[in-house]
Amino acid sequence: MEEIRSGRTAERRPAVMDDVAELAGVSAMTVSRVLNSPEKVRPATRARVLAAVRELDYRPNLAARVLVTGRSGVLGVVSFDTTLYGPASTLYGIERAAREHDYVISIVSLSALNRKSIGEGVDRLRGQNVDGIIIVAPHESAAEGLRDLPPELPIVVVGAAEDLPFPLASVDHQAGAVRATRHLLSLGHETVRHLAGPANWVDAHARVTGWHEALTAEGREIPEILIGDWSAQSGYQLGKLIARDPELTAVFAANDAMALGLLRALREAGRGVPGEVSVVGFDDVPESPYFSPPLTTVRQNFGDIGHRAFKLMLDRIGSPAADGARPRRIIEPELVVRESTGIRR
Amino acid sequence: MEEIRSGRTAERRPAVMDDVAELAGVSAMTVSRVLNSPEKVRPATRARVLAAVRELDYRPNLAARVLVTGRSGVLGVVSFDTTLYGPASTLYGIERAAREHDYVISIVSLSALNRKSIGEGVDRLRGQNVDGIIIVAPHESAAEGLRDLPPELPIVVVGAAEDLPFPLASVDHQAGAVRATRHLLSLGHETVRHLAGPANWVDAHARVTGWHEALTAEGREIPEILIGDWSAQSGYQLGKLIARDPELTAVFAANDAMALGLLRALREAGRGVPGEVSVVGFDDVPESPYFSPPLTTVRQNFGDIGHRAFKLMLDRIGSPAADGARPRRIIEPELVVRESTGIRR
DNA sequence: GCCAAGATTGTTAGCGGTATCAATGCCGCA
DNA sequence: TGCGGCATTGATACCGCTAACAATCTTGGC
Numbered sequence: 001m002e003e004i005r006s007g008r009t010a011e012r013r014p015a016v017m018d019d020v021a022e023l024a025g026v027s028a029m030t031v032s033r034v035l036n037s038p039e040k041v042r043p044a045t046r047a048r049v050l051a052a053v054r055e056l057d058y059r060p061n062l063a064a065r066v067l068v069t070g071r072s073g074v075l076g077v078v079s080f081d082t083t084l085y086g087p088a089s090t091l092y093g094i095e096r097a098a099r100e101h102d103y104v105i106s107i108v109s110l111s112a113l114n115r116k117s118i119g120e121g122v123d124r125l126r127g128q129n130v131d132g133i134i135i136v137a138p139h140e141s142a143a144e145g146l147r148d149l150p151p152e153l154p155i156v157v158v159g160a161a162e163d164l165p166f167p168l169a170s171v172d173h174q175a176g177a178v179r180a181t182r183h184l185l186s187l188g189h190e191t192v193r194h195l196a197g198p199a200n201w202v203d204a205h206a207r208v209t210g211w212h213e214a215l216t217a218e219g220r221e222i223p224e225i226l227i228g229d230w231s232a233q234s235g236y237q238l239g240k241l242i243a244r245d246p247e248l249t250a251v252f253a254a255n256d257a258m259a260l261g262l263l264r265a266l267r268e269a270g271r272g273v274p275g276e277v278s279v280v281g282f283d284d285v286p287e288s289p290y291f292s293p294p295l296t297t298v299r300q301n302f303g304d305i306g307h308r309a310f311k312l313m314l315d316r317i318g319s320p321a322a323d324g325a326r327p328r329r330i331i332e333p334e335l336v337v338r339e340s341t342g343i344r345r
Numbered sequence: 346m347e348e349i350r351s352g353r354t355a356e357r358r359p360a361v362m363d364d365v366a367e368l369a370g371v372s373a374m375t376v377s378r379v380l381n382s383p384e385k386v387r388p389a390t391r392a393r394v395l396a397a398v399r400e401l402d403y404r405p406n407l408a409a410r411v412l413v414t415g416r417s418g419v420l421g422v423v424s425f426d427t428t429l430y431g432p433a434s435t436l437y438g439i440e441r442a443a444r445e446h447d448y449v450i451s452i453v454s455l456s457a458l459n460r461k462s463i464g465e466g467v468d469r470l471r472g473q474n475v476d477g478i479i480i481v482a483p484h485e486s487a488a489e490g491l492r493d494l495p496p497e498l499p500i501v502v503v504g505a506a507e508d509l510p511f512p513l514a515s516v517d518h519q520a521g522a523v524r525a526t527r528h529l530l531s532l533g534h535e536t537v538r539h540l541a542g543p544a545n546w547v548d549a550h551a552r553v554t555g556w557h558e559a560l561t562a563e564g565r566e567i568p569e570i571l572i573g574d575w576s577a578q579s580g581y582q583l584g585k586l587i588a589r590d591p592e593l594t595a596v597f598a599a600n601d602a603m604a605l606g607l608l609r610a611l612r613e614a615g616r617g618v619p620g621e622v623s624v625v626g627f628d629d630v631p632e633s634p635y636f637s638p639p640l641t642t643v644r645q646n647f648g649d650i651g652h653r654a655f656k657l658m659l660d661r662i663g664s665p666a667a668d669g670a671r672p673r674r675i676i677e678p679e680l681v682v683r684e685s686t687g688i689r690r
Numbered sequence: 691g692c693c694a695a696g697a698t699t700g701t702t703a704g705c706g707g708t709a710t711c712a713a714t715g716c717c718g719c720a
Numbered sequence: 721t722g723c724g725g726c727a728t729t730g731a732t733a734c735c736g737c738t739a740a741c742a743a744t745c746t747t748g749g750c
Contacts, residue, residue, distance in 0.1 A: 027731080
């Protein structure tokens with residue numbers, strides 16, 4: 001054994017703990033201690049071990065450590081379409097926070113949104129010994145898919161307002177929608193149309209609710225909603241349906257991309273924005289100040305959400321399953337007024 | 346031991362292979378075989394084992410498997426700013442391809458672009474027993490940071506045209522830039538200005554080269570380039586610098602976001618697009634058909650790139666270090682003509 | 691009916707770490 | 721000078737799985 005290890009065939013074999021121990025003239029256990037609780041090792045010994053570690057370019061084998069400790073330092077993230085700006089930046093926020101705490105992120109994205117798909121995503125991660133799972137899929141199917149997970153597995157949910165028994169980090173979409181709608185009403189518009197996000201998305205639903213609430217509070221007429229799919233294309237197509245409606249003076253779109261499509265449709269119909277029609281979006285993507293015209297919108301700080309989700313996870317890992325407790329971090333979104341909204345003439 | 350395991354304190358302990366073996370009345374080895382090479386087990390036995398697996402909701406412990414096989418089924422991805430559409434969709438493409446082959450993706454994003462940062466990213470992943478690493482950071486520092494990695498670690502690079510000794514998947518940015526520029530020249534423009542991407546980005550550099558090449562080929566004057574940072578904001582600011590230049594009739598922006606900012610600046614300066622100035626972007630983000638006006642741009646199929654990068658990785662894992670071989674998958678981008686470009690009056 | 695070859699299953703020995711407890715060294719104090 | 725007690729370090733036994741080889745069972749051919 002020893003011969004094989006030091007023989008020429010093993011020249012390139014990565015160093016293991018025993019190699020370090022031998023070089024430093026200590027036992028493997030001492031090496032382990034230097035790496036995990038250095039204060040328990042005499043400084044002189046520690047220095048010798050560290051020198052050996054450097055000399056051999058030793059890297060602890062994580063799989064071995066996981067096997068015995070049960071902790072991997074890997075956090076799973078299940079997310080829907082990380083191509084969208086929201087999920088992508090939330091993921092980015094999670095990753096940055098994780099990096100600071102020496103966690104690595106494993107990601108599974110969902111191709112379909114249904115109960116089965118979410119369950120599979122979670123299972124794929126569970127199979128990888130993750131220490132916890134953050135779910136970024138504000139869709140009602142998530143609620144379904146998560147109900148029957150073992151409660152000892154640390155799970156944090158992002159953006160699902162459904163009543164799930166997990167810690168939650170989210171923006172208050174409803175409050176954001178209220179602000180957007182009120183802003184339009186305060187400019188003198190009689191009522192506000194809503195280009196909604198797709199059915200069964202919790203965020204989309206909350207925004208509809210907020211819009212509805214703001215209109216109701218002032219006793220305004222509630223126009224029929226138009227349902228899109230978050231894409232600029234859907235915003236454009238729905239926009240074409242309403243662009244020539246002379247009654248139309250204010251629209252609240254469920255996100256910035258749909259607002260962009262809507263702006264395009266309005267322009268093609270010859271309706272001036274904000275002269276004839278005011279438009280508000282949601283998200284405040286980095287491009288929205290450069291739309292034509294620059295878009296009034298509701299800012300979500302996705303990075304912050306990711307950060308908070310990670311913190312919740314850290315808490316959850318630290319103190320397992322505080323039964324009944326369901327910590328929440330709800331962030332108030334902020335209305336950013338630009339040029340796409342104007343006073344009703 | 347056995348007592349502890351079956352005692353009440355262990356009610357919730359996840360099943361391990363021995364539990365399955367015992368329930369099925371076989372040895373652990375047989376269970377292992379059922380899971381890894383079912384054809385080597387008699388169907389009757391297999392069925393009994395599978396039944397036991399289901400009954401106990403057994404999930405193999407990956408850490409243990411990795412420890413002995415050396416394979417984790419995890420692929421690392423090092424990427425810069427996954428908030429940008431390009432990296433995000435490449436990542437998404439990689440993830441989908443990986444999922445089909447039962448790989449999971451671990452991601453590390455880079456906060457800074459320099460040699461050290463890339464090295465650290467790779468190290469973080471190496472520490473996690475990944476089977477290979479895909480690097481999505483078309484920046485020259487990547488070239489630096491990757492030179493001294495151990496050649497036995499499977500690495501695939503996306504989008505760096507630098508002469509690195511790793512398999513490469515990329516779009517031919519230079520060819521794309523040539524097409525964009527030629528298109529503008531063919532419309533009758535005397536020359537074309539270029540809003541470039543940030544220095545030291547390989548993609549940005551290749552686009553400058555392509556633009557330069559196309560102009561040179563037709564003996565046109567080469568205007569000074571303006572350097573941005575991929576953001577709409579930078580496009581806007583650079584746009585303001587040139588928007589009032591009466592000589593300006595055609596601009597090729599290094600990406601769609603910068604083109605958007607430029608469109609905004611031109612509009613504010615009262616320059617009509619495409620009436621007075623033609624604009625071409627690069628990427629074809631989903632929103633670009635809805636810009637005002639809809640943007641002529643060069644389409645990159647990011648998802649495809651991710652897919653190909655994964656395939657390269659699979660090949661690389663299959664046949665280790667074919668010395669000297671450096672497979673490449675270069676994708677030709679496609680010009681998409683919309684309304685932002687018009688004939689020079 | 692008997693035997694070799696092939697098919698199937700079992701046994702053993704780690705993979706590379708860490709928890710646990712034992713062993714050793716060292717100090718001050720009575 | 722002798723001893724308790726703390727600080728260090730080491731020895732041992734796994735964590736849960738699979739490679740490699742051994743043992744056993746089938747099967748077909750003669």
